[in-house]
Amino acid sequence: TRQQIETIEACFKEAIEKQDYLTYFIKAYTLSTRFFKELNKHLALYVLEYFDRTKYFSPNYRLVNCLIHIVTLLIHHPNLSQYRFQGACYRGMRITQHDLEQYKLDQHILNRSFLSASIDREIAEMFAGEGQQSHMRHTYQNHRFLQYSCLCKYLIKQNSTAINIENLSMNQHEKEILILPFSVFKVVKIKRNDFDSTNTISIEIELEECEDSDNNSESESCPNILNRSSWNARSRRGHDNLKTFPVTHIVIRPINDSYSPRNQQDCVKQIIGFQHHHMYTLGWSDIGYNFIICNDNHDQQEIYE
Incomplete structure (x- = not known):
């Protein structure tokens, strides 16, 4: 209803005025309105478009950007640790x-x-x-x-x-x-x-x-998320041109346009190849995707981006 929309708008205006996005987002999210349903529906439908670099233009660009900003403001809020x-x-x-x-x-x-x-x-x-x-x-x-x-x-x-x-x-x-x-x-x-x-x-x-490989309590049954040092990453060229994403690791899709790796060493070589292509062919400041290595299929390992 119009009244519900005005209530949600009031929450976000107050969040901006008081610079407290966490408190007022949670207030808006837990109110008895359709806001949380609509937000989650559109996140599920569109948010991965933000990380799909094969799409140079999306008809949902403004919506997707708005969704990412909402998530980012919440995840990086200084009081979140409480x-x-x-x-x-x-x-x-x-x-x-x-x-x-x-x-x-x-x-x-x-x-x-x-x-x-x-x-x-x-x-x-x-x-x-x-x-x-x-x-x-x-x-x-x-x-x-x-x-x-x-x-x-x-x-x-x-x-x-x-x-x-x-x-x-x-x-x-x-x-x-x-x-x-x-x-x-x-x-x-x-x-x-x-x-x-x-x-x-x-x-x-x-x-x-599933946990990061940097976490000592990692479950062996979950995908192995590699940090930079574990795959001999080249140094970044600089931080000036890098965007800040709301998360470190994202599972989007399996890489299916190349051979299927059979061990972690092969997987690492393939990721290094991606970084070389992104930095020296495309001219990017660093590798453009995040990867995990998954060994669900018996001993065979697959890369997911």
């Missing part, structure tokens, strides 16, 4: 069979939007529709369910992935944890309870965050 969260949190939702099929064991999932979760499992179960499976959508003839109650458990390992916004939220009773965009999770467990009438939640999914 709200850092690590540990387990829960997200309750209702999903379709098609939604469920997107989650596969050992699959890595890139989060492209803000995800609301809670440190309180019972609150998440309420959002999932705890105990209401019999009332959810189903086929008329054979009563096959078309919708399921689902509880996702997220294990947050790094201190830059999620923030505890309980004291900033307009709904403090929800004990909300906000998972930030561009984090990567691995599906480690899927449990179906829909055939057991004693369970109040039909689907339980557990996801574990």
